Amino acid sequence: MAAEAAVLEELRGLRVRVPQVGGALAATVDGFVLAEDLARARAERPTEAEPLAALTAAALGLAFRMNEATGRGAFRELLIHGELGYVATYAAGPAAVLTLLADDRINVGRLHLEGRRTAKHIGELVAEARRSAASHPPTYVALTRSEPPPERRRLPLERRRRGSPEPDGTQRQTTD
Incomplete structure (x- = not known):
C-alpha cells in the first residue's frame, strides 16, 4: 500500500510529541502490519510487530462484539492499563487500527488526544491509498x-x- 511511508511518519511524529509512548503500530483490522515504530518498546521488552498486530485484531474483534452486545455504537478505542503502563487501541477508519504502548506515567488525557488525532489521520491516509489503488x-x-x-x-x-x-x-x- 502506498500509504505506508506516510503512516510511519505519523507514528514517528506521535512518538516525538508524546515521549511517554514507547511504541506505535498501525495495522489493518485483520491483523496485518501497515507500519510500526517499536524501537523503544523493543529495548525495554521484546515486542514484535506481527504478533502485536494479530493480538490487536483479536482484541478489536472482542471490542466490536462488546460494543454490539451493549449497544454502545461503533468501536472507537480500547484502553488496557497494566502494572507497567498502557496499551491503547484506536479505530483508524474502517480498515485500520492504531495501537500505542505507553509508560505508566503518561497523562492518559494526552494519550487519548494524540492517539485519536493520529488514528484519524492514519484512517484518512489508508482510505486515500485505497481510493487511489481502486482508480488505478x-x-x-x-x-x-x-x-x-x-x-x-x-x-x-x-x-x-x-x-x-x-x-x-x-x-x-x-x-x-
Missing part, C-alpha cells in the same frame, strides 16, 4: 492463448446432450 488498477500482461482448431473445439454441454451436430457436420449419438 494494476496492469496485467494478457497471455495469448490460441483457440483450438474447429474440429477439436468442444460444444457447450447443452448442445452435446441434445444430440446436436458436431462441428464437422456429423450427428452426435446420445446414450440417454
Whole structure:
C-alpha cells in the first residue's frame, strides 16, 4: 500500500510529541502490519510487530462484539492499563487500527488526544491509498492463448446432450 511511508511518519511524529509512548503500530483490522515504530518498546521488552498486530485484531474483534452486545455504537478505542503502563487501541477508519504502548506515567488525557488525532489521520491516509489503488488498477500482461482448431473445439454441454451436430457436420449419438 502506498500509504505506508506516510503512516510511519505519523507514528514517528506521535512518538516525538508524546515521549511517554514507547511504541506505535498501525495495522489493518485483520491483523496485518501497515507500519510500526517499536524501537523503544523493543529495548525495554521484546515486542514484535506481527504478533502485536494479530493480538490487536483479536482484541478489536472482542471490542466490536462488546460494543454490539451493549449497544454502545461503533468501536472507537480500547484502553488496557497494566502494572507497567498502557496499551491503547484506536479505530483508524474502517480498515485500520492504531495501537500505542505507553509508560505508566503518561497523562492518559494526552494519550487519548494524540492517539485519536493520529488514528484519524492514519484512517484518512489508508482510505486515500485505497481510493487511489481502486482508480488505478494494476496492469496485467494478457497471455495469448490460441483457440483450438474447429474440429477439436468442444460444444457447450447443452448442445452435446441434445444430440446436436458436431462441428464437422456429423450427428452426435446420445446414450440417454
